[in-house]
Amino acid sequence: MSRAERRAYKRMTKSQDPYAVPAAAKRGRAATRTARRAQPAGPFVFWSPRFMTWLVGGAIAAGLLAFSVSWPSGLPMALWVGLGGAAAWAGLVVGLRFLQGRRAASRS
Numbered sequence: 331m332s333r334a335e336r337r338a339y340k341r342m343t344k345s346q347d348p349y350a351v352p353a354a355a356k357r358g359r360a361a362t363r364t365a366r367r368a369q370p371a372g373p374f375v376f377w378s379p380r381f382m383t384w385l386v387g388g389a390i391a392a393g394l395l396a397f398s399v400s401w402p403s404g405l406p407m408a409l410w411v412g413l414g415g416a417a418a419w420a421g422l423v424v425g426l427r428f429l430q431g432r433r434a435a436s437r438s
Contacts, residue, residue: 376427381423385424388423389416389423390416392419396414396416397409399411
């Protein structure tokens with residue numbers, strides 16, 4: 331870039347904020363923010379590997395949390411409360427998955 335070109339460019343961009351996001355990037359970001367989430371392509375599968383991971387992992391976490399909260403009451407009671415917490419998590423997640431399956435079936 332020659333000295334004259336550099337001066338002309340500096341004059342042209344004099345009033346612009348050097349740290350501002352370019353206009354094209356702003357439009358692209360706004361479009362992705364307002365875009366709706368794409369619908370799943372395949373058929374609905376109730377017992378998918380991802381669902382099973384959430385079910386088992388969440389049940390373990392909920393059971394350990396319930397166990398640790400009820401620990402001062404004694405070991406047998408804490409075990410039952412921990413199992414109840416895990417069962418409550420599993421029941422909630424399976425119930426929500428059932429409702430999700432009904433919604434998917436009504437759309438197709």
